[in-house]
Amino acid sequence: MDTGGNSLPSQSCPDGPKRRVCYYYDRGIAGVDYGEDHVMVPRRVDMAHALIRSYGLLGDMARLRTRPATADEISSFHDEGYVGLLRDVTPEGFAAGGEMTHAAKGFNVGAFAKDDRSVDNPPIAGLWDYCRRYAGGSLAAARALVSGEAEIAINWSGGLHHACRERASGFCYVNDIVVAIHELLGRFRRVLYVDIDVHHGDGVETAFIDSARVMTVSFHQRTKNFFPDGKGLVEHVGVGDGQYRAVNVPLNEGMDDQGYHGLFRPIMAKVMEVFQPEAIVMQCGGDSLSGDRLGNQNLSIAGHAQCVRFMRSYNLPLLLLGGGGYTVNHVAACWCYETAVAIGKEIDDxxxxxxxxxxxxxxxxxxxxxxxxxxxxxxxxxxxxRTMSIVMRNLTHLEAAPSVGFVDPAGGMSIDAEALFCRAPPREDDDPMERLHRLCGEIDERSFLMELGKRHLDLAKDKDGDQLQPHRDRSEPVKRQRSEKLYCKY
Structure with a gap:
């Protein structure tokens, strides 16, 4: 299989091929619109989900129930005034000017970026609902790990790592990662955060900059005028109790798979040795892939997924989150493939x-x-x-895992595991034709299937009536014909 020319051979998985994986998808996120010219397109999550479904991977995972996060849960990290603004702001209210506009800009919602032409964090329609949905997914995934019901939990709509306690940043409004890590800390003594997005994971690093219980590791592009400015230097190592528990690996443009893993594997192996985490959170931003609209790295999908495969091999509870990724077909394909890696299943190219x-x-x-x-x-x-030398030298200050004075890892937490999961497949995962038949109850099954077969034959003939090959040539899109008998009229 050609995986892009510079991809690495597959790493063997000492943890065995199968893991208990759970998965979160909320179809309500697909309709969120940042604006016509904005590079952030939440529908990429729906694209990834459709691809995951088409490969038959949903049957290999438990499905988490969709439950939006509450204001109190989001306020476990974010300032209450900022949470109130996210709840109240609307595009119409912002456009009207006045107090709401002033307040929103104070929290960096609707404010112009440094180029004075674009708005990174627009006051989009349904903003509060959007934040609650993706944060709720990361919370549900974290709770599945805490309960022991899953070994790997996935939420590709999460991973919005730039959001700060009191302000939006870098297309991110609520930092679902920080909220999820807080949940994990109720059960696990030490949590490791790994970020392979092309941008520095500044919001998460800042949240735990002085914590002995959370180590943050970020591999990111660090070039002139690249967001976020002034952050993610290799010399930035944390403060106070968190000193040497912030690891930054800045990269120049054009990093390929082999060079990336020449840094990633030894650094992460040393981190695992000295920090000894009990759970791992991994932000899998797809903007480090080759051909991204914002990033300037040159990773293949297989190379990106090698990072997931490597961290999976440690047999620890693993939370996989999305993040950046602005060439939507690339990031959707990447997250689908990484879902298969998490499950331990090979899928066709x-x-x-x-x-x-x-x-x-x-x-x-x-x-x-x-x-x-x-x-x-x-x-x-x-x-x-130079980068490797500095990082490894800093890690020698953590030769023993930190003592955190944490006696009861359960922390008195009580999680209703049964309430976390959908035990029956959600209806949106039905075969589309089966769903159409269910909705159109006036058509009996025999007539429905006969009409469907007739439609298939019609599509397999050219305009002169000559029979074509049974499988369509995907080099040209098929002009789909509408049969009025097949469709419901609403």
């Missing part, structure tokens, strides 16, 4: 026919698209060696 398959035409309807050729890798041997 050919993308199945499904509702979003036309988005993958540019990559030949293949999951693994080729990385960009001729991209200069500015990560010189000197830069890589």
């Amino acid at each position: 050919a993308i199945p026919v499904h509702c979003y398959d036309s988005y993958y035409r540019s990559q030949g309807y293949k999951l693994h698209y080729p990385v960009a050729k001729g991209i200069k890798n500015d990560n010189t041997d000197f830069h890589v060696t």
Whole structure:
């Protein structure tokens, strides 16, 4: 299988092929709109879900119930005044000017970015509902790990790592990662946070900058004028009780798979040795992939997923979250593949026919698209060696896992595990034709299937009536014909 030219061979998994995995998806997130010209497109999560479903991976995971986070849960990290603003602000109220506009801009909602032309964090319609939905997913996933019902939990709609306690930042309003880590700390003595987004995980690092119980590790692009400015230097190591528990690995443009893992594997192996976490949270931002609209790295999907595979091999409770990723077909394909890695299942490179398959035409309807050729890798041997040397030297200050005076890891927590999961498959995961038949109750099954077969044959003929091949040529989109008998009229 061609995975892009510079991808690494698969790492063997000493933890065995199968793990108990749970998965969160909230279809309400797909309709969130940051604005016509904004690079953040939440529908990419729906694209990933559709791809995961088309590969048959949903049957290998327990499905978490959708329950939006409450204001109190979000306020476990965020300032109450900021939470109130997120709850109350609307596009209309913001546009009207006055007190709401002033308050929103004070929390960096609706304020212009440094270029004075764009708004990173617009006051979008349904903002509070959106925040509650993706934060609720990360909380549910964390609770599944705390309860012991799952070994790996996934929420691709989460991972919004830039949000600060009192302000929005970098397309992120609520920092679901921090809220989820707080939940994990009720059960686990030490939690490791790993960030492979192209941008520095500044919001999470700042939240735990002085904590002995959380170590943050961020691999990110650090070049002139690249967001977030002034953060993520290799010398930034934490303060107070958290000193040397913030690890930053800044990268120049053009990093490929082999160079990335030349840093990732030894650094993470040393982190695991000295910090000895009891749970891992991993932000899997897809903007570090080759061809991203904002990032300038050159990772393949297989190379990106090697990071997930490596952390999975430690056999610890693992929370996988989304994050950045602005070429939507690339990030959806990546998260689908990483879902398969989490499960421990090999999937075919050919993308199945499904509702979003036309988005993958540019990559030949293949999951693994080729990385960009001729991209200069500015990560010189000197830069890589210097970065590795500083990080490893800093980690020697943590030769023993920290003592946190934590006696009862259960912490008196009580979680209703049964309430976390959907024991019956959600109806939106039905086969689309079966769902259509259920909705159109006036058509009996025999007539429905006969009409469906007739429609299939009609599509397999050209305009002259000549029979075509039974499988469509995906190099050209099919012009779909509408049969009035098949569709409900509402």
